[in-house]
Amino acid sequence: MxxxxxxxxxxxxxxxxxxxxxxxxxxxxxxxxxxxxxxxxxxxxxxxxxxxxxxxxxxxxxxxxxxxxxxxxxxxxxxxxxxxxxxxxxxxxxxxxxxxxxxxxxxxxxxxxxxxxxxxxxxxxxxxxxxxxxxxxxxxxxxxxxxxxxxxxxxxxxxxxxxxxxxxxxxxxxxxxxxxxxxxxxxxxxxxxxxxxxxxxxxxxxxxxxxxxxxxxxxxxxxxSKKHQRIDFLVLDVDGVFTNGQVFYSADGELAKAFDMRDGMGLEILRQHQVEVVVITSENSPLVAQRMKKLQIDNTFLGVKDKYAFLQHFVKTRDTSFSALAYIGDDVNDLTNICSVGWSFAPANATEIVKQNADYLLTNASSEGAIREACETILKYNKRY
CATH class of the missing domain: 3.90.550.10 (Spore Coat Polysaccharide Biosynthesis Protein SpsA; Chain A)
Incomplete structure (x- = not known):
């Protein structure tokens, strides 16, 4: 039928x-x-x-x-x-x-x-x-x-x-x-x-x-509907999370973004503790692709506008649940994921609407240690499991 x-x-x-x-x-x-x-x-x-x-x-x-x-x-x-x-x-x-x-x-x-x-x-x-x-x-x-x-x-x-x-x-x-x-x-x-x-x-x-x-x-x-369990995946936006949201352009287009090296180390430590890292961004940026390759983040998805629908697809294909996800986002296009995952984080310089809805407001700003802080928080949280 x-x-x-x-x-x-x-x-x-x-x-x-x-x-x-x-x-x-x-x-x-x-x-x-x-x-x-x-x-x-x-x-x-x-x-x-x-x-x-x-x-x-x-x-x-x-x-x-x-x-x-x-x-x-x-x-x-x-x-x-x-x-x-x-x-x-x-x-x-x-x-x-x-x-x-x-x-x-x-x-x-x-x-x-x-x-x-x-x-x-x-x-x-x-x-x-x-x-x-x-x-x-x-x-x-x-x-x-x-x-x-x-x-x-x-x-x-x-x-x-x-x-x-x-x-x-x-x-x-x-x-x-x-x-x-x-x-x-x-x-x-x-x-x-x-x-x-x-x-x-x-x-x-x-x-x-x-x-x-x-x-x-x-x-x-x-x-x-949120349920707390061990965090198995950390999902991140890029602009405003990995970077401070600024983009430098030349006549040829996108020229540079600033990333914090300490964030990369925090993600590496997180992976050593069996937490997978996932990047979902609405931008389709060669600079981002290059940086994620350097960080060895295989689960990198560029040009995704409906992040929530795609994340549902990811959850289903990986046979996991939203409760097993942590998410870091800074702007309105992250809002649905912020409201739905097991633990959500907002950098100190996130938009006000995201701060109001996130579970955890980070003390550090994006590209100034926000990701590293979230990684350390997740490691401490996972110890209870």
Whole structure:
């Protein structure tokens, strides 16, 4: 049974300009649900968009996953008035209905996890529903515009624990069989299965207020899921961690970066204690490649913009966990990893947002012993294991 997901994205957005590409915890908004889809039971994940820049980003950043594709969406189906059903129909016709289950994922629901997607798929695969969707149970009392209550008796107000509440469609995940969709032309038809998500998943991003709420919820969820164990990997950014963030240019391009020799020795000592060193940087710099080769860091990955998705891929291929990772980062593109690894470090001169979210604020600045300090801290920490 081939399970295909579509993530529809529009270039235009009036409420929040360029919403789908705007950085949430340092990552483009759409990358949150895309990454979860990659690590779910889906067989194929297609970003369907009229934005060429997003298509290029997807093709470059997720080359390590055979699941991911990007297709160009017509301008007619990328207007304010175009319905989601019309987009699903265009997509289905474009791929010649090459699926058994079609899953609709919304970028505006970044709290969606691979587990949520899998449970919705299971409703169709295992429980034989025609379609399924995610809902949230909210214990709110609702009213009609004429001043009459919708879901309770004002003279017998129920206690929260005795109130069943309301199931509200939260717009995160939908799925339908090919057969049902071909007949109804709708994302939901036939026998419909419901999957309840946590009430925190009720917020969809339609305003900057929603954005700030969801960003805080994401960061909080990641931090709560941290587990402490022995650190087996130290993952580092480069600019602002190995270097002070300054780059010297000549007419021919990048000329020089400054590295601290003591950091190199700290990493060598760390490796002697069976901690692997990994470098992930968004820059594709020959100078960085040369320095990492000198330091004998084989796990060096250049030009990675979505560091969190790539780190998830690394964790899976190395059969380890985020709890076994330590991370040093200094800027917003490191923020998601800072919030998710077992131990995160920020140099003394990191950006304020990273300092606020890191587990450990180093006393030394980048290229002035910050890495060496982190190495020594990890060695002391690992002694308990």
């Amino acid at each position: 081939k399970k295909t997901a579509i993530i529809p994205l529009r270039k235009g957005s009036k409420g929040i300009p360029a919403k789908n590409k705007k950085k949430m915890l340092g990552r483009p908004l759409f990358s949150w649900v895309l990454t979860e889809a990659i690590f779910s039971n889906l067989d194929e994940v297609v970003v369907f968009t009229d934005d060429i820049e997003i298509i290029q980003f997807v093709e470059k950043e997720y080359h390590w996953s055979s699941k991911v594709k990007a297709l160009l969406r017509s301008s007619e189906n990328a207007t304010d008035t175009a319905s989601t059903e019309s987009v699903l129909l265009e997509f289905s016709e474009k791929i010649k209905y090459d699926f058994d289950v079609l899953c609709l994922l919304q970028a505006t629901s970044p709290m969606t996890t691979a587990v949520d997607i899998n449970v919705v798929l299971a409703k169709i695969e295992k429980e034989k529903y025609d379609s399924a969707l995610t809902v949230v149970n909210t214990h709110r009392f609702t009213w009609n515009t004429d001043g009459t209550p919708q879901n309770y008796d004002v003279f017998h107000r129920p206690r929260r624990q005795d109130f069943e509440g309301l199931l509200i469609e939260n717009g995160a995940v939908y799925a339908t069989t090919k057969t049902a969709f071909e007949v109804s032309k709708n994302r939901l038809s036939g026998t419909v299965g419901l999957i309840q998500m946590d009430e925190t998943n009720l917020v969809e991003i339609d305003s900057m207020t929603d954005w700030k709420i969801v960003e805080e919820l994401l960061a909080s969820r990641m931090k709560k």
